[in-house]
Amino acid sequence: MSAPVSVSLLVNGEPIDAVVLPRLNLADFIREHLKLTGTHVGCEHGVCGACTVRVDGEIVRSCLMLTVQAQGASVETIEGLSDSGEIADLQAAFRERNALQCGYCTPGMLMTAQDLLKHVSMPDRPAIREHLSGNYCRCTGYQAIVDAVEATARTRAERRA
Amino acid sequence: MKAVAFAYARATSVVNALELLAAHGDKAKVLSGGQSLMPAMNLRLLSPDILIDIGGLAELRGIAVRGDVLVVGALTRHVDLLGSPEIALHAPLLRDAVAHVAHPAIRNRGTIGGSLAHADPASELPACVLALDATIVVRGPAGERRIAATEFFKGIYETALSPDELLVAVEVPVAGQGTAFFFQEYARRHGDYAIVGLAACAVVAASSFSDLRLGFFAVGDRPVLAAAAGKLINASVTPALLAEATAALADELDPQEDQQATAAMRRHLAAALLRRCAAALLARPELEKGATR
Structure with a gap:
């Protein structure tokens, strides 16, 4: 029982082949096996959002997904989004507005905020709060995070115009 | 926490999934999206011997x-x-x-x-x-x-x-002519588990209900199709009749008490949802206030 299973997936565009125990969740695989420690593990039952990653372009909780379920999938972590420059402006806005303090929630916040900005070009503050409602921050009180996301939406809209 | 060790089988078809279920019986759990199963396993409320992953079955x-x-x-x-x-x-x-x-x-x-x-x-x-x-x-x-x-x-x-x-x-x-729907829930925060909720489906004709199905949730050990809806079908819905229906609803429901709400609070909120539902579906906002005593 519980024999290791082989799994092949893309992580930040790089092909990965691994043999893992079925119980290993995707968050732990990314952190412990691939040493990509930007993805954080908070509650381990889907409530806090710190482990948010993209799988096939959609955000998911990596603590609620088994590594073996990612067979054939394309996984993107905060390192991928950061290195490609996709969220450089969003990260800068977070810095400028002090939208982080301890930083534990920040990777998940950035993944989720970027997901919103990809789907809605100019979300209002209630829409931003709604989309981020599954990501907990215990430092900022959220105000500065909503500010940063709103500011990024505005600059991106201006750039497009 | 992390889930207890388990075996994993990726079903290749519905037939294959059924074979696996037949082989493992109640020692197996079916894994679909895993958004309820994985939390329960991570919290070690569940520890199946084997997960049968149906996530790849395009036929479903x-x-x-x-x-x-x-x-x-x-x-x-x-x-x-x-x-x-x-x-x-x-x-x-x-x-x-x-x-x-x-x-x-x-x-x-x-x-x-x-x-x-x-x-x-x-x-x-x-x-x-x-x-x-x-x-x-x-x-x-x-x-x-x-x-x-x-x-x-x-x-x-x-x-x-x-x-x-x-x-x-x-x-x-499929929804027919005159079918109308209502969905609302009380929750501490958006996205949290509901304290009480109501999913309703009605057929409205000439300002009355020719059918009304009230599905309440978080009011007991399973979702409840409220019999109290019967009082409002093919009747002229007055505040008095609605009060009768909410009283019948309170009798009918047997809500649990937990850290979110007492049973009495759940009955109260269920009645408020019923009034709101009738008011919204019949487009009569005054019904939401209830009968004056």
């Missing part, structure tokens, strides 16, 4: 209209329900309900079949299928079985599914 995906029935595959995700034009047209109640289910990252994985088979009494979709008079289609070693939604939910996390059966689809009658 998709939404189709067949005659006057909307067929929703078990692996249809919450996000698919939100965005589907067929759902918006024929069963908008499901779309309205899913907007209250957790958060985007959860809705990208969670499935309708998983939600129904899990049968959390505080969950939105089980109450919706009651209100919609849907049929749950399951397959087992002896073939297909069709179970009325009203017969499907048996208790907390308990359904009419036997361990060797797989939920494959949900059939929803």
Whole structure:
């Protein structure tokens, strides 16, 4: 029982082949096996959002997904989004507005905020709060995070115009 | 916490999944989106010997209209329900309900079949299928079985599914002329478990209900199709009649007390939802206030 299973997936565009125990969740695989420690593990039952990653372009909780379920999938972590420059402006806005303090929630916040900005070009503050409602921050009180996301939406809209 | 060790089998077809279920019985759990199963396993509330992953079975995906029935595959995700034009047209109640289910990252994985088979009494979709008079289609070693939604939910996390059966689809009658829907829930924060919720489906003609199905959730060990709705059907809905119906509802419900609310508070909120529902569906805002005493 519980024999290791082989799994092949893309992580930040790089092909990965691994043999893992079925119980290993995707968050732990990314952190412990691939040493990509930007993805954080908070509650381990889907409530806090710190482990948010993209799988096939959609955000998911990596603590609620088994590594073996990612067979054939394309996984993107905060390192991928950061290195490609996709969220450089969003990260800068977070810095400028002090939208982080301890930083534990920040990777998940950035993944989720970027997901919103990809789907809605100019979300209002209630829409931003709604989309981020599954990501907990215990430092900022959220105000500065909503500010940063709103500011990024505005600059991106201006750039497009 | 992390889940206890378990074995893993990736089903290659529905037939294969049924073979695996037949071999492992109640020592197995079916893994669909995993958004309820994985938390329960991580918290070690559940420790199955083996997970049977049906996530790759394309035959369980998709939404189709067949005659006057909307067929929703078990692996249809919450996000698919939100965005589907067929759902918006024929069963908008499901779309309205899913907007209250957790958060985007959860809705990208969670499935309708998983939600129904899990049968959390505080969950939105089980109450919706009651209100919609849907049929749950399951397959087992002896073939297909069709179970009325009203017969499907048996208790907390308990359904009419036997361990060797797989939920494959949900059939929803398409909304006819005059059909109207109502969905609201009380929750501490958006995306949290509901304290009390109501999914309702009505046929409104000449300012009265010719049919009304009230699916309440988080009011007991399973979703409840309230018999109190009968008082409002084919009747002139006055504040007095509505008060009679809410009193009957309070008698009928047997809500649990937990850290979120007392039983009395749940009865009170259920009555408020019923008044709000009648007011919204009949477009008579004054009904929401209730009878003056």
